[in-house]
Every structure is written in structure tokens, then in C-alpha cells.
Amino acid sequence: METLHNYIDGSATAPAGGDYLETSNPYTQEAWGRIPRSQAVDADLAVAAARRAFISGPWARFTAPQRGAMLRKIADVIAENAEELAKIEVRDNGKTFKEMLGQVKRIPDWYQFYAGLADKINGSVLPTDRPDHMNYLRHEPLGVIAMVTPWNSPLMLLAWKLAPALAAGNTAVVKPSEYTSASALRFAELVGKAGLPAGVLNVVTGLGSEVGAALTNHPDVAKVAFTGGVAGGKAVYASAAAQMKPVSLELGGKSPNIVFDDANLENAARGVVGGIFGSGGQSCVAGSRALVHRSILDAFVARLVELTSKIRLGDPMASETDIGPVANKTQFDRIMTCIGWAREDGASLACGGEQVPDPRGGPGLFVAPTIFTGVDNSMRIAQEEVFGPVLSVIPFNDEADAVNIANDSAFGLGAGLWTRDVSRVHRMAGLLQAGSIWVNTYKVTSQISPFGGYKMSGLGREGGMEMIADYMQTKSVWLNLTDDVPYNFPL
Structure with a gap:
């Protein structure tokens, strides 16, 4: 039995409570390993690491072109290790190797696409009705993003979230499905070795009701990006609403x-x-x-x-x-x-x-x-x-x-x-x-085109140029251009 650990602040980290869940091969129905059954304390550690990386770590000083270069490195790492990552996913979710290998080989396209957008995030100067003032806009990253991914296409659906989030300058804590956690842990290890600074990407495994809820409820998580079932999406939405934090929800379908x-x-x-x-x-x-x-x-x-x-x-x-x-x-x-x-x-x-x-x-x-x-x-x-x-x-x-x-x-x-x-x-x-x-076709997707649903199929979109804005917030800056500041009280 292989024992896996969380990936927090650039290192393999055992769960604080010492508890593990068995993970099985759907084909043989035999348990092949153990993953951490993380709890709130593990979520706290991961979010704290991501927060440090966002505020004061090397990632906070990366320029936009440097973020793009890092995303291109991530794309290369996935391409170089595609067969290994695909085999891990087959062992966890039972899909065919030919499908998962084809899927993993397409994942680098997402990181390459958003690498190209990292240095295209432009502010703007607005024409105003006040000739003595200047007004310009800044587009800034949100902070720590909690990403909850499902078991059917683990690394692909992680890429849909992680690539634009990193391009915008955020950091991430990922909670993969308890059925398919191994590929996310291996991916985090690989990109860490490729030079992604510690704390930028963290992975904690376990049950949604335990560590997942702790992440989505965490006050230092700025946004939750979730793919999964409707019940889970509703729980995430309710939790986020209580803290007024944005969400993206890619849920079910009956197409x-x-x-x-x-x-x-x-x-x-x-x-x-x-x-x-x-x-x-x-x-x-x-x-x-x-x-x-x-x-x-x-x-x-x-x-x-x-x-x-x-x-x-x-x-x-x-x-x-x-x-x-x-x-x-x-x-x-x-x-x-x-x-x-x-x-x-x-x-x-x-x-x-x-x-x-x-x-x-x-x-x-x-x-x-x-x-x-x-x-x-x-x-x-x-x-x-x-x-x-x-x-x-x-x-x-x-x-x-x-x-x-x-x-x-x-x-x-x-x-x-x-x-x-x-x-x-x-x-x-x-x-x-x-x-x-x-x-006259079906189920075609691309990093170039937004993807998401109406009604109970979710909120927001993933993919496309404009979707990077969902991982940013806009700041309006006003400057008085004169030496004279009028006294405006009383109005």
C-alpha cells in the first residue's frame, strides 16, 4: 500500500490528525494506496501557505511575463510526464488509457494559452467628466483560490481553473475528489520541481464534508472554483454567500x-x-x-x-x-x-x-x-x-x-x-x-472558448480570453491634477 501525503508549501505533508483513506483501482477493485483524510487544521495550513506566497513570497514579486514563463514551464512538465499522469488517472477512475492519455496531452494547451495572456492584462485610463482629475483602472488578482475538482477528468478540470488563476497572479489550494487524488498530488510535486515557488500550489485531500467545507468556509479564501454535483455546488454557493466571496460552479447536465x-x-x-x-x-x-x-x-x-x-x-x-x-x-x-x-x-x-x-x-x-x-x-x-x-x-x-x-x-x-x-x-x-x-458535432471544447451552463448547470464560465477576469478584481484610482483642493464641506 502506497501512502501519499498532502502537498503544502512546497513539501509533502502528513495530515495533522494522522488519518488516511484507502484509494482503489476501479478495474481490480483493490486498494492500492492511502491518501490523507485531511481536516480543518490541514486546510488552515494550506491556506496560510498560499496566503504567504501571495503576499510576501517570490510569487508576489513575479512580473506578468515571469508568470507567463512559469505557465509555459508547467505546460512542458505535463507534456514530458503525460504517460505517467495518464496511468495514474486510469488507476484512480477507470477510464481508458487512450482517453486519459489524449486528455492529458491536451492539458498543456491550457497553460500555454493563459501564459500568453498573463502579460496582456491591461489597465485603462478613463475619460472623465472632471477635467481636473485623472481616473485609471487596475486589474488585480483576488488572492487565494480554493479549487474543488471531480473524479471524472481530474487534471483537465484542474487546468481549466489553475491556468487562468495563476496567469492573473493568484495562488491556489486544491481539494481533489477523494476517489482521484493521486494525479493532483503528483502534478503538484512535478511543477514544484520545475520551479513554481512554494505555497503557490497546495493540494489537500479528503472528504468534501470535512476538508472541502473547511476550505470553502475559510475567511482567507478569496474565491471558490468548483466542479461537481448540484448538491455540492449548492453547499459551496451558500457558504460563499455568507462571506460575500465569488464562486464559479460547473455542475451537472442532462444534455x-x-x-x-x-x-x-x-x-x-x-x-x-x-x-x-x-x-x-x-x-x-x-x-x-x-x-x-x-x-x-x-x-x-x-x-x-x-x-x-x-x-x-x-x-x-x-x-x-x-x-x-x-x-x-x-x-x-x-x-x-x-x-x-x-x-x-x-x-x-x-x-x-x-x-x-x-x-x-x-x-x-x-x-x-x-x-x-x-x-x-x-x-x-x-x-x-x-x-x-x-x-x-x-x-x-x-x-x-x-x-x-x-x-x-x-x-x-x-x-x-x-x-x-x-x-x-x-x-x-x-x-x-x-x-x-x-x-453536426458533439462535445467539442477548447481553451479558446468559454464553457459553462445555464440554470442548475452552474455559474460562470471556464476558458476563453475574458475568463481570466473572473480571477481578478478591478480597482478605480482617482488623481487630483491641481494644487488646489477645494473644501467641499458642507456639500
């Missing part, structure tokens, strides 16, 4: 993939299958509702089932595997519960719907890729986020019907649209309540 009868149906079928079964459905933007025009419903479903039958489950490190195990037993049980809801509510099972035996023998955390037809959008399977390989097929009659069904959800993260009608694309793009609209 519709809308297929019209004029679409290239083969491309649409592939897009729908990839949109839900990619990552084993464990993705916030999984296209878990397929809205299909009634005139093509039967033929389209038949093609979905045919494609789904070819998906290979197995060892996530094997090149031939398409989907690995569900990331943890808690999530596996949640998926099976949701499948049970669909059956109870009268949906028809087209394929899947069952636990798949471990390819090595015995019960494993594998769920067969599942498609339900006969789904009404009011059913629980169509309203609740499953976060697993379960697709609900819902027919629609026309554009208005499709928009009504798509928007009839508490979520609004993404939406797919498959059609050849350009006018329809622009009409529906304006009507669909989602932060990302993908037309």
Missing part, C-alpha cells in the same frame, strides 16, 4: 442531442453514441437525451442499438477497450438505481440495462451501454443526471416541440443539433437554453 429527419443520419447516430457512451457516460456534457424526429425514430434507434452492440468493455489499459469500469462503487450503485427508475416508470429497454461481469471473472463495476425508448421527458430517467452509460430516446414532432422538450430540464450545459438546414441551426441556437451548442 439533449437533437436529430432532425434531414440530418446525415449515420453521422448523427455516431454522434449520439459517442456523446453518451464516451467516457462511459461519466461526463457533465454527456448527451443523455436523444431527441429524435418521429418520422425516423424506429430506423434511427435500430442504428443506435447496432453501434452500441459493438462497444467493448474491459481492461482500461488495453488498447481494444472502449469503456472501462464505472469509477467507483457509489456511482455504480447510482447508475443501477436510475436504470431501475426507467423500468418502473414504463420506459422500454432497447439494449443493455444490466451489470456486465468483469472480463476476468466475477462481478465488476461494469454497466452495459444502455438505451431506453418510449421515454417521456417527465420521467425520472429524463430529468435526473445519471452520469453513466444510459441514453433516453425521446421522439419529437417539429422544431417547437424539440425546443420545448430540450429546455424542459433543470439543467442547461450543452445541446447537440443534427440538421442540414442552416436557418434552423440559427433559430434553434437562439432558443436552446444551454451554454454550448454543437451543430
Whole structure:
């Protein structure tokens, strides 16, 4: 059993209370290591280190170009260690190695992008209505940022937060998921060796209700950046509101993939299958509702089932595997519960719907890729986020019907649209309540473009040039240009 430690102020640090949590490989279901079960005292140590680094450490004296150079070093470190980091993530969350390696290889793009923006943060001089005064604006970092990341794409979703935060001059304390903490700890160690000053990046592991809550409640944390479930997001939002601190929340989704009868149906079928079964459905933007025009419903479903039958489950490190195990037993049980809801509510099972035996023998955390037809959008399977390989097929009659069904959800993260009608694309793009609209493609993201959701899918955006402003605050400076200061009392 490997024992890992928190990373605080540039050093591996054992938890103050001496308690640890086991971390397991979802494929073998065997515990391979222990991570700190941190408490409030560990959060205090990490925040104090980050605060010192922000106020008086070498990082506080870094110029904007120096911050950019440091981000480029971080990008290089990730690229040089991509295979190691990807293998750590596979061991923790069960996704396929080919997916995680591809994902980790894209992470340097985020640090490179924000490295280029670090020295483009410009103040401005404002024209005023007072000729005897000058007014200019400064854009300054917020301070210590608490970053809470989930288990499905740990390092990628950390990059979405950390890259702009560092570019702006902040410091960070990261609380990764208790299921997938190893990659963040290794990443922090690597960038520390690459020259990131001590205290700029700190990682504390453990349970959200313990160390996570202590971080988000901490008075010296200036902002909380959170990716996770709705319940966790609400708790973070309530905590931050009590202290009037800003938050960014990237939460769940129940994204519709809308297929019209004029679409290239083969491309649409592939897009729908990839949109839900990619990552084993464990993705916030999984296209878990397929809205299909009634005139093509039967033929389209038949093609979905045919494609789904070819998906290979197995060892996530094997090149031939398409989907690995569900990331943890808690999530596996949640998926099976949701499948049970669909059956109870009268949906028809087209394929899947069952636990798949471990390819090595015995019960494993594998769920067969599942498609339900006969789904009404009011059913629980169509309203609740499953976060697993379960697709609900819902027919629609026309554009208005499709928009009504798509928007009839508490979520609004993404939406797919498959059609050849350009006018329809622009009409529906304006009507669909989602932060990302993908037309004849699905689940495309980039550091260049903002990402986030409507409604219960969260607050704020991640990515894009303007998002660096979310990690800064604006200061207005007024200067009297005359020697005479008028006495303005009484007014």
C-alpha cells in the first residue's frame, strides 16, 4: 500500500490528525494506496501557505511575463510526464488509457494559452467628466483560490481553473475528489520541481464534508472554483454567500442531442453514441437525451442499438477497450438505481440495462451501454443526471416541440443539433437554453472558448480570453491634477 501525503508549501505533508483513506483501482477493485483524510487544521495550513506566497513570497514579486514563463514551464512538465499522469488517472477512475492519455496531452494547451495572456492584462485610463482629475483602472488578482475538482477528468478540470488563476497572479489550494487524488498530488510535486515557488500550489485531500467545507468556509479564501454535483455546488454557493466571496460552479447536465429527419443520419447516430457512451457516460456534457424526429425514430434507434452492440468493455489499459469500469462503487450503485427508475416508470429497454461481469471473472463495476425508448421527458430517467452509460430516446414532432422538450430540464450545459438546414441551426441556437451548442458535432471544447451552463448547470464560465477576469478584481484610482483642493464641506 502506497501512502501519499498532502502537498503544502512546497513539501509533502502528513495530515495533522494522522488519518488516511484507502484509494482503489476501479478495474481490480483493490486498494492500492492511502491518501490523507485531511481536516480543518490541514486546510488552515494550506491556506496560510498560499496566503504567504501571495503576499510576501517570490510569487508576489513575479512580473506578468515571469508568470507567463512559469505557465509555459508547467505546460512542458505535463507534456514530458503525460504517460505517467495518464496511468495514474486510469488507476484512480477507470477510464481508458487512450482517453486519459489524449486528455492529458491536451492539458498543456491550457497553460500555454493563459501564459500568453498573463502579460496582456491591461489597465485603462478613463475619460472623465472632471477635467481636473485623472481616473485609471487596475486589474488585480483576488488572492487565494480554493479549487474543488471531480473524479471524472481530474487534471483537465484542474487546468481549466489553475491556468487562468495563476496567469492573473493568484495562488491556489486544491481539494481533489477523494476517489482521484493521486494525479493532483503528483502534478503538484512535478511543477514544484520545475520551479513554481512554494505555497503557490497546495493540494489537500479528503472528504468534501470535512476538508472541502473547511476550505470553502475559510475567511482567507478569496474565491471558490468548483466542479461537481448540484448538491455540492449548492453547499459551496451558500457558504460563499455568507462571506460575500465569488464562486464559479460547473455542475451537472442532462444534455439533449437533437436529430432532425434531414440530418446525415449515420453521422448523427455516431454522434449520439459517442456523446453518451464516451467516457462511459461519466461526463457533465454527456448527451443523455436523444431527441429524435418521429418520422425516423424506429430506423434511427435500430442504428443506435447496432453501434452500441459493438462497444467493448474491459481492461482500461488495453488498447481494444472502449469503456472501462464505472469509477467507483457509489456511482455504480447510482447508475443501477436510475436504470431501475426507467423500468418502473414504463420506459422500454432497447439494449443493455444490466451489470456486465468483469472480463476476468466475477462481478465488476461494469454497466452495459444502455438505451431506453418510449421515454417521456417527465420521467425520472429524463430529468435526473445519471452520469453513466444510459441514453433516453425521446421522439419529437417539429422544431417547437424539440425546443420545448430540450429546455424542459433543470439543467442547461450543452445541446447537440443534427440538421442540414442552416436557418434552423440559427433559430434553434437562439432558443436552446444551454451554454454550448454543437451543430453536426458533439462535445467539442477548447481553451479558446468559454464553457459553462445555464440554470442548475452552474455559474460562470471556464476558458476563453475574458475568463481570466473572473480571477481578478478591478480597482478605480482617482488623481487630483491641481494644487488646489477645494473644501467641499458642507456639500
